[in-house]
Amino acid sequence: MRAVRAAIVVPSLFAIAYKVIGSPQTALYATFGGIATLVIAGFGGTRTNKLSAHTQFAVVGSLALIIGTLVSGTTWLAALVTVPVTFAIFFGGIVGPNAATGAIAAMFAYVLPVVSAGGAATIPSRLEGWWMASVAGTIAVLLLSPPAPGHRLRAATAELAGELAGRLRAAADGQTTTPAAMRAAKERLRAAFDAAPYRPTMLGTADQALGSLVQLLEWGASQVGDAFDGHIDLARSCPQDRALLRAAAGLFADTQALLAGQAANPDFAALERARRRSAERLRDLSGRAGEPDARVAAAQAVHAQSIAVVARGAAADALIVSHRASAKAVEAERRDWYGFSTDAATAAAAPAAIVPANATPAAAALAAATNSPRIATNSPRMQGLIGAVTLVRRHASVRSVWFLNSLRAAVALAAAVAVADASGVQDAFWVVLGTLSVLRTSAAATGSTALRALGGTVVGFVVGAALLIGIGTHPGALWAVFPVAVLVAAYAPGTTSFLVGQAAFTVTVVVVFNLLAPVGWTIGLLRIEDVAIGCGVSLAVGVLLWPRGVSSVVGDDLADAFRSGAAFLTQAVDWALSELMVPPAASIAAVSAGIRLDDAMRCFLTEQGSKKLGKEDLWTLVNAATRLRLTAHTLAALRPATPVASADPGSACMPLAGSDGYAGASACTGLRIEAADLAGFYGTIAQEVSRPSLGPTTVSPPLLMAPAMPRQASTADANAPVEASPEPELPHPHLFWVQEHLHHLSKDAQSVSEPAQHMAEVRRRPWWR
Numbered sequence: 226m227r228a229v230r231a232a233i234v235v236p237s238l239f240a241i242a243y244k245v246i247g248s249p250q251t252a253l254y255a256t257f258g259g260i261a262t263l264v265i266a267g268f269g270g271t272r273t274n275k276l277s278a279h280t281q282f283a284v285v286g287s288l289a290l291i292i293g294t295l296v297s298g299t300t301w302l303a304a305l306v307t308v309p310v311t312f313a314i315f316f317g318g319i320v321g322p323n324a325a326t327g328a329i330a331a332m333f334a335y336v337l338p339v340v341s342a343g344g345a346a347t348i349p350s351r352l353e354g355w356w357m358a359s360v361a362g363t364i365a366v367l368l369l370s371p372p373a374p375g376h377r378l379r380a381a382t383a384e385l386a387g388e389l390a391g392r393l394r395a396a397a398d399g400q401t402t403t404p405a406a407m408r409a410a411k412e413r414l415r416a417a418f419d420a421a422p423y424r425p426t427m428l429g430t431a432d433q434a435l436g437s438l439v440q441l442l443e444w445g446a447s448q449v450g451d452a453f454d455g456h457i458d459l460a461r462s463c464p465q466d467r468a469l470l471r472a473a474a475g476l477f478a479d480t481q482a483l484l485a486g487q488a489a490n491p492d493f494a495a496l497e498r499a500r501r502r503s504a505e506r507l508r509d510l511s512g513r514a515g516e517p518d519a520r521v522a523a524a525q526a527v528h529a530q531s532i533a534v535v536a537r538g539a540a541a542d543a544l545i546v547s548h549r550a551s552a553k554a555v556e557a558e559r560r561d562w563y564g565f566s567t568d569a570a571t572a573a574a575a576p577a578a579i580v581p582a583n584a585t586p587a588a589a590a591l592a593a594a595t596n597s598p599r600i601a602t603n604s605p606r607m608q609g610l611i612g613a614v615t616l617v618r619r620h621a622s623v624r625s626v627w628f629l630n631s632l633r634a635a636v637a638l639a640a641a642v643a644v645a646d647a648s649g650v651q652d653a654f655w656v657v658l659g660t661l662s663v664l665r666t667s668a669a670a671t672g673s674t675a676l677r678a679l680g681g682t683v684v685g686f687v688v689g690a691a692l693l694i695g696i697g698t699h700p701g702a703l704w705a706v707f708p709v710a711v712l713v714a715a716y717a718p719g720t721t722s723f724l725v726g727q728a729a730f731t732v733t734v735v736v737v738f739n740l741l742a743p744v745g746w747t748i749g750l751l752r753i754e755d756v757a758i759g760c761g762v763s764l765a766v767g768v769l770l771w772p773r774g775v776s777s778v779v780g781d782d783l784a785d786a787f788r789s790g791a792a793f794l795t796q797a798v799d800w801a802l803s804e805l806m807v808p809p810a811a812s813i814a815a816v817s818a819g820i821r822l823d824d825a826m827r828c829f830l831t832e833q834g835s836k837k838l839g840k841e842d843l844w845t846l847v848n849a850a851t852r853l854r855l856t857a858h859t860l861a862a863l864r865p866a867t868p869v870a871s872a873d874p875g876s877a878c879m880p881l882a883g884s885d886g887y888a889g890a891s892a893c894t895g896l897r898i899e900a901a902d903l904a905g906f907y908g909t910i911a912q913e914v915s916r917p918s919l920g921p922t923t924v925s926p927p928l929l930m931a932p933a934m935p936r937q938a939s940t941a942d943a944n945a946p947v948e949a950s951p952e953p954e955l956p957h958p959h960l961f962w963v964q965e966h967l968h969h970l971s972k973d974a975q976s977v978s979e980p981a982q983h984m985a986e987v988r989r990r991p992w993w994r
Contacts, residue, residue, distance in 0.1 A: 227263065230365045231715035232708045235259040238357055239707070239737070249741055250347055251354040256737055257333055258286070258358025263365065264715045266330035268323045272367055278323040279366065283359035285314065285327075286334035290355055293339035294348050300646040303339050307639040310335055315631035319620050321432065332661055336638065340645050340653035379435065379546070381417040383484035385410040385442045386477045386539065392449055393474035393532065396459035397467045404450050411446040414439060419827070434545035438480070441542065444855045445477075445535035451969060452528050459529070463522060465506040466529040469499040473529070473536035480536075483543040491540035500533055523961030530962060534862045619817040624785055626778045626825045634661075641762045648758060656758045703740050710736050779829050780988055782822040783846055784915030789814040790853035791904035791911075794970075797857040798900040801963050802893050809861050815854045822847065842980035846914065849977045853907060856970050863962055896963050899930050903971060913981045914988075924978040930971040931964070 238259045243252035268278035289310060296306045314332060318325030334355060343351075388407040395402045418439050452459045459470060472495050479489040503526050544550035620627045641660035645653035714729035789811060796809035826847060830840075906927040913924055 226369060227267070228712050228716035230362075230369050231259070231263040232712035234263060234361050234365045235711045236704075236708045238354075238361055239740070240704075242354055242357065243740070246353075248350045248353070250343070250350040251357070252741065254290075254337070254351045254354030255357045256354075257337055258355045259362055260711075260714075260733075261286070261330040261333040262358050262362030265333065266327045268327065268366070270323065272370070274323065275366055275370070276363065278327065279359065279363040281324075282327050282331060283356065283363075285317075285331050286355055286359070287352060289314065289331060289335035290338055290351055291348055293335040293337070294343065294351060295345060297339050297341060298344060300643060303646070304639045304643040307335075307339060307642050308635045311635040311638045312631045315634050316620070316627055318631075319616055319627050329661060332638070333658075336642075336657040336661065337654050340642055340657055377420075378414075378417045378439070379484055381410070381414040382435070382439055382442060383481045385414045385446060386480040386484065386543075389442065389445055389449060389536075390474045390477035390481060393459075393470045393477065396452075396462070397471035397474060399461075399467075407446055408450065411443060414443065419830070431546050431548060434542040438539055438542040438546060440851075440855070441535050441539045442480075444859075445532060445539065447852070447855075448528060448531050448535060448859075459525065462525040462529060463506060465499070465503045466525050469496075469503045469529045469533055472496040472499040473533045476536040476540040480539045480543040483540075483547040483549065486547070491544065493537060493540070496533055496537055500530060503529060524965060527962045527965040530863060531859050531966075534859055538862075619820060620824075622821070624778065624781050624818075625821050626782075626828045629778060630828075637762060640765075641758075644758060644762055650758065656762070659758065660762045700740065703736055707733075707736050707740070776829060777988070779822070779825045779843070780914045780984060782818065782825045783850060783984075784911035785818040786815070786822045786850035787853065787907040787911035787914075789818045790850055790857060791907040793854060793857040794860075794907075795897075795900050795904050797861040798897060798963055798967075801860045801863055801959050802896065804893075804897070809857070812858070812861065815857065819851065819854055822850065839983070842983045845976060845980045846910075846984065849973060852973055853970065856966050860963060860966055863959065892960050896960065896967065899967050899971075900963075903927055903930075903967065903974065906974060910977055910981045914984045924981055926975045926978050927971050929975065930968045 235256060238255040239252050242248060242255040246252075262279070262282070266279075266282060268275045268282075270278070292306060292310055293303075296303045311332065314335075315328050318328050338347075338351060385407070388410045392402055392404065392407055459466075462470065472492070476491050476493075476496060479491040482489040506522070506526075541550070619625070622628060637660050638657060641657045642653075645656035648656070650656060710729065710733040714733045717725045717729045792811040793809055793815040796811045798804075800809050826843075829843075906924075909924055
């Protein structure tokens with residue numbers, strides 16, 4: 226459909242501008258504007274999304290066209306201004322997939338005037354051609370587009386939510402099920418999320434909520450999957466935990482319904498009541514003979530509580546995705562997306578913390594810090610501004626693939642503008658366009674693309690020359706060939722090789738310029754020369770600025786994710802054990818590092834050329850970093866559900882609510898030491914994948930930490946009484962929960978060392994090998 230639209234619209238625009246309006250400038254900009262709009266840019270989404278994207282694209286292109294025209298008279302000024310203009314257009318891709326896919330197309334509006342003769346007097350005719358192309362192209366896209374196939378990502382998200390609801394509902398009813406269908410749904414969701422080279426979510430509130438929801442459901446599937454590894458049987462949970470699982474299943478079912486466009490009203494209050502009853506049931510166990518084993522009960526409860534945290538966040542995000550959430554709920558969830566809060570949904574709906582009358586000032590302050598709003602942003606504009614500022618700050622770093630790509634493109638195009646003018650080529654535009662078309666994320670990929678671009682240009686020149694020799698430069702013959710050339714040029718990208726696309730585009734150029742001024746086949750020869758210069762500039766800049774390409778950024782972003790995740794883990798453990806007075810601040814850096822890593826991975830997977838690091842090793846490291854962060858997130862979210870009790874802030878471990886006779890200070894200290902050991906291991910992994918030593922090193926896996934209870938007893942009935950408890954006084958349930966999470970994390974970490982060493986070996990090699 227894209228090729229048909231272009232074959233109809235582009236020649237029509239050229240005919241109207243050249244024959245009716247009679248302006249070569251208008252005809253030229255209408256033609257290249259049409260190619261940019263209909264061939265280069267490929268905006269997705271609904272018709273409303275496409276209309277919005279095309280409108281913004283037209284405005285950005287107009288501004289770029291005006292700036293390029295105004296600075297074109299002075300070489301040094303044109304090269305200097307090219308840097309911020311190019312950087313801004315490419316860096317704007319962080320907003321969403323449509324902005325990212327439109328970046329190169331928008332550059333057409335700048336590179337053509339910045340290297341062309343003509344001052345401010347030509348701006349009206351150039352803008353006329355650009356807006357003719359924008360309006361006609363937008364109408365063609367809206368009218369000649371196939372029906373939307375549906376939101377694949379949203380459908381896959383709803384499917385996984387439904388599978389989670391089914392598994393939990395069966396467990397709550399005491400039925401034994403298998404996780405095969407749930408795991409298959411998880412894989413389909415991951416495939417849908419990773420299918421695009423850019424994150425399939427934009428800056429809008431609903432898009433951010435969908436991105437958060439995907440991660441929450443994947444983490445929920447991992448949590449439920451852990452219960453099927455043979456050590457836990459959720460179907461044998463106590464009545465309180467079954468009620469909690471049933472409430473969580475209800476929220477997952479509501480999530481599925483909301484994503485399917487159906488009405489639903491998630492009952493968050495019922496979930497929180499079930500969480501409190503589950504915790505109270507554990508606190509009521511005194512260790513006396515005849516009572517259920519507290520460790521068995523805790524092992525069951527830790528999964529139910531963690532799954533409930535995921536269900537609550539998923540339902541809150543689903544309300545936002547379906548545009549059914551209140552402004553207060555949106556504000557609370559925004560803090561969660563951007564790392565300002567670890568328990569946003571509870572903070573938005575829960576009552577004030579319960580502080581006993583005899584509470585110490587420290588305990589009262591802790592209760593206030595837990596529940597006080599930290600950001601008052603009820604205004605939608607303020608919320609959007611906070612999101613935009615956070616997004617820019619997140620990517621304004623040499624760890625961001627967006628920042629590095631934008632910087633390299635800016636320097637390369639500025640150099641191309643300067644070289645094109647200094648070399649005195651006849652059509653400097655092709656030099657800059659050649660640089661733009663072959664710029665890739667690594668020097669090796671840029672070099673191979675440059676060879677294909679030159680090869681395609683030569684083939685196109687030969688075909689174009691043969692065509693002109695056969696039909697001559699008679700306008701009638703050229704007009705007949707014009708739509709066919711555009712059709713092939715528009716069809717080639719994405720369906721055939723890059724070489725074929727370049728050849729078809731060269732034929733189109735030969736036809737267009739011979740219609741404007743018949744010069745014969747020599748125009749193709751000039752294009753070969755110009756593209757060769759542009760490719761050389763692009764390759765030189767790639768070698769100087771970013772020879773390894775995105776693979777180096779993946780390593781650096783992995784290191785950041787491990788470091789920030791380790792810091793988040795230690796703070797989350799302290800928070801869960803009441804060692805911190807405020808929620809973990811490291812969540813902000815952890816969330817940002819996770820998003821940068823996701824962007825770098827997408828770029829790496831779509832980068833042309835061979836991959837020196839195996840995908841299996843890479844995914845093992847990425848999944849380990851994600852699990853580290855989400856484990857910390859879950860631990861940090863457990864505590865606010867339990868009110869704060871009177872405490873002595875000078876004690877080794879501040880007592881938790883419901884444990885006035887708490888005697889677990891040594892256990893608390895032991896858990897903090899275990900968390901610190903795990904954090905140290907991930908810090909070593911971060912060093913290995915970011916800046917490996919000169920020689921091979923060995924990173925020993927961390928010590929496998931003990932679970933909250935022996936695994937041979939963990940599938941026992943949580944209601945079954947025991948003759949005697951091994952402990953005269955039971956620790957607080959949070960100690961069991963923290964220990965269980967650290968056990969699973971240390972178990973997962975056993976497989977991280979070897980892939981990290983493989984990445985270190987790759988990073989030690991020279992970039993050209």
